[in-house]
Amino acid sequence: MIKKWYKNIGPGPLIAAAFIGPGTVTVCTLAGVGFGYSLLWAMALSIIATIVLQEMSARLGIITQKGLSEIIRTEIKNPVFKLFAIALILSAIVIGNAAYEAGNISGxxxxxxxxxxxxxxxxxxxSFNLLSWFIGFVAFFLLYLGNYKVLEKVLLFLVILMSFSFLFTAVITKPDVLDxxxxxxxxxxxxTSLFTVIALIGTTVVPYNLFxxxxxxxxxxxNIDDLKYARKDTFVAVFLGGIVSMCIIISAASIQAAEVNNVADLAKGLEPLFGNLAKYFLAIGLFAAGITSAITAPLAAAYVACGCLGWSNNLKSNKFRAVWIFILILGVLFSSFGIKPIEIIKFAQIANGILLPVIAGFLxxxxxxxxxLGQYKNTIMQNILGFLILGISVLLSLATLNKVFDLNFF
Structure with missing residues (x-):
């Protein structure tokens, strides 16, 4: 039974690995420190929204055997809207992931x-950081192999390591189950908590994961008959990913410290209360979160760029490799030299903020x-959930623009 389960594990763990990056870990940490357990419902809502959208994305990929960016290029007939959509997607995903990659590696x-x-x-x-180059080399090696099965197994191991690390840390803090x-x-x-709620949803419902x-x-x-395996894979992986995020919030809620800005600070804060084990488990979890996102972000950018531009999306094709190598090198350099490309990150935030409702609506x-899609098109219930999530994505978009431009929407 375990062998059959392992055989039918698909890209779900990779999707979970992609959304539980250092950014998500930091937001969850700050949510726990600032608001205790009171925002766990926002993560539960995020899990539901992510499952709904990722199931649509997986169903689309299996039935059509095409990527989302390929379908956008072929299905949008209006040339002006098509050009706008492709430019927005390339800006948000390719340039955005290049900016965020430094954060993944730094995490x-x-x-x-x-x-x-x-x-x-x-x-x-x-002054440059050797550990940034180490993580960059590991990511480069795994991506250059161009073997999906190897990539899947390595990321599955890292996701399991990350999950146990954060879960064990949460258990150590002996939280109140009723609370x-x-x-x-x-x-x-x-x-005071509204923007944190939006941030929790925004770090979980990630545009590039749909691609x-x-x-x-x-x-x-x-095979279309494999759709049932893809749905189960999506549900289990995203649900467990959400549990991991909740464990970070629970761990962070156990300490009262004003100087906690990221999970590394949290690890140091937990050490005097719960011993070295808490610090080490949290640190291992953060390392796994950083390296998995450092692999999936360039991979997503390569798929998106190749789909939008009509290139081959074979893992071993030269153009596919050129895209992820470009993203990875920028990330390593920015991280290693401690450069913070603030303007690029702001641009990426704006582009991603606009992209999420556009892609949710298009999806x-x-x-x-x-x-x-034939008989596999959306049901009435899937459409109702889809439109609810579309409304949430518009709110996220406004929140992002509000943050970048200080528009005082909220």
Missing amino acids: GVLGLETIIGNKNINFDGF ILKGVFVPKFND LHASLVKEKWQ VWIMNKESL
Whole structure:
């Protein structure tokens, strides 16, 4: 039975690995420190929204055997709207992932530094971090192999490692189960927590995962009968990913510290209360979160760019490799030299903020096309959930623009 289960594991764990990056870990940490268990319901809502959208993406990939960016290029007939959509997608995913890649690698570095200390080297007036290059090399090696099965197994191992690390840390803190259940099922928020709620949803419902999932399912499954495995894979992986995020919130809620800005600070804060084990498990979890996102972000960017531009999306094709190598090199350099490309990140936030409702809307529209999906088009219930999530994505978009431009929407 375990062998059959393992055989039918698909890209679900990779999708979970992609959304539980250092950004998600940091937001969950701050949510726990600032609001205790009271925002767990926002993560539960995020899990439901992510499952609904990722199931649509997986279904689209299996039925059509095409990636989402390929379908956008072929299904949008108006040339002006098509050009706008492709430009927005390339800006948000390719340029955005290049900016965020430094954060992914830096997150992995923070985890390692919590355990083994700082490994900066000074050379001719420059200071660079050896651990950034180590994580970059590991990501490069795995992606250059161009073997989906190897990539899947390595990321599955890292996701399991990350899951156990954060789960064990949460258990060590001996949380009150009744308070946790209240946090999950009794929504509470006010003016001070509204933006944190939006941030929790925004770090879980990730635009590039919709592209990544549709492209990866066809690497695993080519038969329509396999749709049931893809749905189970999506549900289990995203649900467990959400549990991991909740465990971070629960762990962070156990300490009262004003100087917690990321999970590395949380690890140090937990050490005097719960011993070295808490610190090490959190650090390992952060390292796994950083390195998995450092692999999936360039991979997603390559799939998106190739789909939008009509290139081959074979893992070993030169153009496919050129895209992810470009993203990875930028990430390593920015992380290693401690450069914070603020303007690029702001641009990426704006583009991603606009992209999410556009892609959610397009996905719901395309999932109702009988000419493309036949009997596998959306049901009435799937459409209702899809439109609810579309409304949430518009709110997220406004929140992102509000944050970048200080528009005082909220």
